[in-house]
Amino acid sequence: MSEELDARRRELLDLNTRAWDGEDVFKTSSKLDSSLKKNTTFIKKIRTISSDQYQNILKDITTVSLEKYLSEIISSISAGLLKISKGDDILAAMEIVSALHQRFSTSFTPYLFANFLNGLASPIRQPVNEQEKEKEDQLRIARQKNLIKLLMEFYLIGIFRTVKDCDRENLPDFIIKKYSKAQNEPIVILVLKDILNFEIKSGNSLPISQVFLKRFSHVVYDNENCLLSFETRNILQQIFKIYTSAILEILVQLNTKLGKLAERNKKASIRTGKILEENITDINHVTSLFDKFRNASEFLCGILNMDVPELPNNQPEEEESVVTGLVKNKSLNEDDLEIWDNIKERNFYTKIPDISDLTSDKPETISEISSGEKINEFITKLEKVSNEQEIDALVSEFINLELNNKATRNRIMKFFIETPNINNLRFYSRFLKINESSLKTLIDELITYLDKGFRSQIYNNKLNFKNIFFFCELIKFKLIPTHVIFHKIRSLTVNISSTNNIDILSVFYEQCGRFLLNDPDYKALMNEMIELLKQKSKNDKLTANDKLAINNLLIVVIPPTTKINQLHNEKPKLTPQQQFIIRLSRYELNSKTFTLVMRSLKKFDYVNDEELQTALLDVFASPDLLNYENIVELSKLLEQLSKKYKSLLIKTVDTIVEKIMRGLELNDYRLNRTRISHVKFISELYNLKLLNFKFIIDLLYKILCLGHPNNQPLPNNYDIEIDLPNNYFRIQLCCMLLNNLNSIVKSTSTKKSSKLKSIKRKNEVNEDLLTIFLTFFQFYCFCKQQPIPIEIEFQLNDLFTKYYPNLQMERFRDLTESIHKLQEIIQQKGFQQSEEYDDYEDEDDDDDEEVDDDDDDDDDDELDEDDDSDDDSENEEDDDEDEDADDDDEEDDEEDEEIERVAQFSEEDKKFADDLDKEFQKIVLDSYEYNKANASSRNKFNVPLPPKINASQGSNENKISFSLLTKQGKRNNVKQVNLPTDTKFAESLLKEQANQKTHRERIMNLVLNMDN
Template identity: 25%
Template sequence: MTTIMDKRIQLREGNKRAWDGDMDVFQIAEKPDSSLKGNTVFIRRLRMQLKADQEPAILEELHTLSLEKYLGEAINALLEGLLKLKTRGDFSVAVQVTSIMHQRFFHQFTPQFLTVFFQGLESTLTEDRAKRTELAPIRKILCRLCVDLWLVGIITPEYFNKNIPSWIEGTPQAISQAGPPPLVIFRHILGTDLKDFDYADLVLSLAKHFPFLVGGADEEGQAEALGVTEAVPKMAKLVKSYCLHMQKRVKMMAILLGRQRRKFEKHYIQVGRMTTGREDSLNELETQLSTMVSTCTQLSEALGIEMQSLTDCYKEEDTITLDASFDGQPLWDSEDDMLFYTEVPDLADKVSEQVLSGGVDVADAELNDMVEKNKAARQKELLQQAVEKEREKIRANAQKARESRQAAKAPQGKKKSTTDGGESDDSDYVSEEEEEEPVKDMSPKGIQMTEFLERLSQARSKEEIDAMTIEFCHLNNKASLNRLLRHFREFSLHKAFMLPFYARMVATLGPYFPKLRASVIERLFARLRSYTRGNSRRSMERRLASFQFLSELTKFGLVPKHYIFHLLNFMGSRLNYMNLESLSKIFHCCGQFLWRNASTHQDMEELMESMMQRRTKGYLSISEILMVEELLSLVKFRGGAGETTNKRHVVSSTPIQVFLDRLYYIELSTEVAEQVAQLTLKLDWSDEEITCPTLFRIFTETWRVSHGNMAAVAAVLSRIAPSHPVFAQKVIETVLENIRQCLELNSYSLNQIRLSQVEFVSELYNQGLLNHTCILDMLFMIICYDHRRGRPTAGVYCPKDPPDSFFRIRLVLNALVTCQQKLVSDVNSSELEFFIAFFQYYIFTKTRLPMELKIDFRTLFVDLQLEQQLYSTLDGAARGLESALKGKFGERFEEEQKEQQKHKLAVEETKVDTSTVASPVPTPEFVSRKTADDIQAEQDFDREFSEMMKEAGGQGTGSFDRPVPSAKVLTQHISGASLNGAKLFSLKDGNTGPSIMGNKMGFTLLSKRGSKMQGRLVALPANSKMAKSLEQRQREEREQRHKLNSYVMAHADMEEE
């Protein structure tokens, strides 16, 4: 730096002497060379080779050449050469050459040179941004030269004030008082660039190459040595003001970008795609802001100005963060989940950079030899496969031609609509990726990749997946990536438990294999969009598994926010069975994660509100409404530390309450249950105002405890029970009573409470605090509560347990899964088989069971290892229940059944005798006198009825074996019934079949004339085929109903005894 400063001082003194008129500043040869060849070489050197390594040759030529005749060409060549400067040495040589030319040819060179120089600088200050960007390098060079020439004294204030360039605005007096020429020029340039800041690179160059001029470090005193001390404060003020304006502009653009991104997300969530214009404008804004932020940061560091933080306004809005939770709630349910989804290994610490970049870090000669040997064989195999494919295409084209000819001959059928519910089909939404099967890779890496994929499907732990991820990096090539991608896309449905491990592998490889991550997400999202547009149940399992995979990727922060919320909002706006099942899968997997996450909480809140509003619409069935409420409860009312932390801290006021809340809600786990029990036993149990009520609240309000710690709470209570049996008994009785109260209230906001308390009772049974009789009684209570006579019956509606509500089945399944091992070892096989048979019968009293519950029940049935059969129909379940009753109660059950059958026959005989002895008393409403018109009308009706019966019998669609009951029977068994149909919904107990009068059976035929319904009484012979069929069916139904009632009554009597 000292050499440069000394050279500048020396050049400044010589140039000042030249301005004063001294012509002998630079000494030349006594006989200068004026030959054309020498001058032409020098001019070419100025134009093409104005570089540091050419400095001796250029100085020698300046000393020996005359140049007077070629001065104009030399000036133009010098100006052209200045535009090609690059390094600091090049600029030093250019300034030295210009100074020597100024010293030798002052009057002929300097005015002409400076005029053209300022004109060239003006040409770079265009208003067209494209041209401005294109001319940025030239402008940067000229501005730097302007400062350099001012420092060495070529551009002086006196000359500049007399020859002010026309493109600089202002009066001569104001310009002369503004400061030195570079300050005036920079003020004019930067003053017109306070919006786009395209000239920020000029300020950055000024601060980088001349720090002493902008208030930076000046250890050598260059400003004082060069005589520019007065200009330093003005120059520093100008560039700092420009930098602060740039920081404000960057912040405004960051806020604008955040708004544009939110609009982008909302638009994408609504329509599922983004128009090209929106996406291009957003990308352009992102690129512009990124460049401006980088330049502003460098400029702020160079000038020593603190850069404003942009974290609040400039952030990736479309990504889901893993380090921020909403309102201080914990983001994960357990520490294991947090470690699994957040602590992803960095491959750069375990694999070399060359391997990650796709190269090979170890030379394997044997492997290369094998590759060369198999290369010819593989080429031959590929050629054969290509020929076979061509043959297959020819055959397929011929087959299509034959089919088209046959279709042309056949009549055209009606076109089937491919849309559902008026929704327009979308060509972008493909149901499955139509790709050809990959050619089998027989190379060494291909064989290793095959073995790798087989072992990957058998991995069962986080450590194995991490190790296999590192192993894949050594197998990395294009074919391996494609095979791994296909493996992720075509995973086996019976191995859906592997999806979290696959997602972790994608998250680990993502930073170094971005194409793999993007391809997995894009193809999975395309498949799910196609699933949400269709209602086919054939792909239900694949659909739910794909949603589970997307949820796992979401918990790793890989899925853009607008992707997942487009699917959620689309399905939330079209609530049907398929979409509700899909939403249930997503909410089960990542609903709480999206709700607690700060970056997605607002979107989840809006989704919940829209689903709450659609729940009240009239087009949803009861089962769909219940599914919606269950989905809402999964997210908003789920127990655990996240939902109730604030409430617990509000209640906790004393130190002992704070201690117990933290002990049980935060610190408790299965590993420390013994220590927690010991600490609890050390408390003052005589304190009935604080300690005992707090512990009682903790053990009875188990839904506030994390789901994974339910067994730990039960273990602590089992340790406390021997020392405080009264307290333990009170807790158990309260929990059982709470279960019964929840069944009575039947509110879906209490579903989580019901699940947690049933599981808690099952865990208490596992700890030995309850016997199996208590568990079975609880399960029978859950199934039979509020049913008529405590007996669930198919076709009998129960308001608190409708046929399309499956929550009680879920309660029973959760209880059995929790304590199945101990239950199998404690309970007799006959007792357990009886309950399972009864449970199967209860299941068939419901409508079609969801696939998830059906799979859970079958899994439980297999785990129990019972000898009984898994039934598929209601009749089979009824027969199974009957056999279970016989197996449990034996001869006593058969005797009870015979006695009830005898009692039934005796009652029927008594009724028949009474009806035979008693003289019939005609009722007033049927006493009438028939006129000729009535007789004619009856004959007409009989004729029409016989014709209608013949037509019905000739259609062959089935036998008419269920006639409408007669009017007399309707009036006997319908409370308040009238012929006008005023009340028809309050049925009395008794038989609702047609009445038998002598050898005739009465029927009522309903017909409609105009807008009125009319009924006519018809009497058919009792020995007719239709009457006998109806009587036989009714008799069988009565016997079956009575038999089931006797089964349940016999079981209840046995339990009471």
């Protein structure tokens, strides 16, 4: 469209230029119609120029004789051009004026040019009032916006060129004087300079410049466009550059002025407690002007490729309701702004429900209750409200019963004024906050009432604590305007020595001082009030008691900084790599992103970088900082990363166990969620076969017995403060840990008989360990205060339902029955338990290695299926497999070397002890093998069972236990053999042990007596 228009402009330029030169370029009909009717009709037509009828007008120009009526035609077309604003109408005007110019030339165009300049010229100001001036400006700007576009179009097509082409006799003297010095310059340049510079600070020229550039920016700034000469284009570009720079300067000035007005208004409102009307008028005027200049600046800078300066936000903020939404849960009572005492209090004041969410269907009985009864019943409920849920329900009832009318508002207002219950004021404030939009009138009336009461207390010897508390509660919900709040604080501070003022200020600061000081909306003003209070405290006229009271006020609002607070507030500086690891593991990790996160974290070299080790350990040792649902993925991530970084698993489990124990020692209910997360993480590690079942059992015993004397819980023992009889959280932890375990037994689907036997043996030991623990666990439960809470009972039922059918056990009915069963188990199995499990661990080591190898292969296969196209990841996984295979080979070589070493050692032992029989030689060999087994398992997380489990050995008093080494294929097995003490072999061994003991004592005595 623009290319076609530019082509037409060039055609008209050629014709109009030839017409100025006197060439006859417009063809008329051979016989022109000179009738009065036709001429009069034409004059009427050109008063309204539009794209719909311009063809008829052009036809009339070629057929009608118009010479006698040129003055009327010039007047009519001048009026018609003032009304043109649309693009199509501008094109029609170009064609019509060009036709008239080409036909009549100097008889028509100079006079139309003079009328045009009269319409575009900026006026000479006369003293008038503001309303008339504003009205005149609006009309002038609308006229100039239309004519400036037509002027540029007529200049481009050669109709209006310079002031010399104009009829000077029809121009006012001020216009002739204004343009006389630049008669040879293009007329569009002269007019633009005049319009853009006229009262530039008023902003009236902004819409004119925007309209001009919207239509002609490609003509002015496209150097390939040939409609303008190089000099004219360059001058126009300079004009708009200078103009835009001036606009940006004014924008900065207006922003500064707006800030000063806002500051002045703030100080005046705080000083008087009211917002002055003249200040608001000035601020609104400057704000409107600032917005106009800012919008124009953005438009002009976009076209001219200039930068809009960054401006500080000096615009006054409107008093509006606080925007509330979902607040992310933080651990314990964490509050970044230090405003609230705990999360519950913060949520009460900040998580305001939407009124639409509380609205439900209207009750069916609404028509059966009269309006007065509804109000009375509602006021009664309002008086008895006691918690957050009840007040939210009352809001819903207030809406559904359609109680929002003047009578109800008056009753509620009266109730608020007369109620003596101070404790419920915060609930009433929440009621008003939720209904802020619908009860605006009631809120304003209540604020006015409290404001007047506050003023009377400040300047009179009165003290009404209820009004002060109500005022403070409304402040916490941000229902009171800022200037009202700080007018009260300033008045109290300035008149601090007056009667009761220091008491009122003390209550005020205790209730909402920290809120005002730390909330971003009030922080700056509150700091000013604190400084004013500090200055007042230096007044010599104050008594010692007043100065002490002021110091106490400052301590309430600004607690003194301690070393503990400083350490708590200091956050460690993390490197970008550490931040990346923490971000991925804590915030991006979930079931969908696990593979991507794991691959990204595997690329780091943790073995050689202590900073990365610290970050990684911090992530895995703090599962409570993750979403609870993502703990499963965190355990899988630990499984993968611990293949390369072997000590990571050990450090993580050690830290987790230490945190669990520390949590039990602190016994802080706010840490319960943290300990639950830790236990959940431990259970997931067991499910991934990173921990054995004995570790789980030992941890369970630690959880139950920690803090009890001799690790022995006793019934109703109130002396143990960290585990009182009415505290059931340890039971909950144990239930959660055991319920989260997938299974305590392994599958027996293997075909190898040796491996099958080992698995069955381990399953038997696991079931035996669990049976003993569950017996002890029931005893512990009976030690607690009965009856156990229902939610804990549900967890116990789930636990027993899961394990008791396999263990063939029954739940005990009372404490006595559990004690008898526990004593019976101790007598039967207590002596053998530790030794049996040592044998079980030897078998468990080999199977764990095989399982680990299988797991590694499975994991790598899964990763290959996830993304076959990722070459780097595949190479990485292959490396992991190679490393795992190398580790397995190394372990096998170490085992072979150890077996050879033990074999050689046993042969030397046989030669050295010829006097002992063959059975004694086997026992000695077993002793070495047993020591070797203990040495090989030194890295396991072995925690001894509580003393009670291994207490009694009375049933084995007449027997002595030996370890018998047997060999089946390539595997060595150790079995426990109990021999009577009266056998020849046992007697010889006991005699040898006694001789060794005597020999050691003799050597010790000699050493001790050397000095003598």
